[in-house]
Amino acid sequence: MTRDDFDYALENTRVILAPEHQIATFGSTSFNFYLISELMDRVNQVRIRNGKIQAERPQIVTPEHYCR
Numbered sequence: 001m002t003r004d005d006f007d008y009a010l011e012n013t014r015v016i017l018a019p020e021h022q023i024a025t026f027g028s029t030s031f032n033f034y035l036i037s038e039l040m041d042r043v044n045q046v047r048i049r050n051g052k053i054q055a056e057r058p059q060i061v062t063p064e065h066y067c068r
Contacts, residue, residue, distance in 0.1 A: 023055055030054040 019031045035049045 024057075026057055028054070028056045 019033075021029070021031070023029045030052060032052050033050065035051070037047050037049075039045045039047055
């Protein structure tokens with residue numbers, strides 16, 4: 001992916017319906033999503049994808065952790 005491809009995707013991305021809850025800064029958060037994208041090689045056709053995002057509290061991993 002080129003920088004131009006990335007910029008094009010970013011400029012043409014819209015959030016239609018935001019999640020009900022914000023992503024927790026110091027906890028766990030998960031939410032389902034749908035992604036609708038146009039097909040670059042076919043006119044007037046889209047692809048619908050769905051998934052689940054799960055974000056957890058960041059952890060610090062030290063060298064001692066790997067020595068256990």
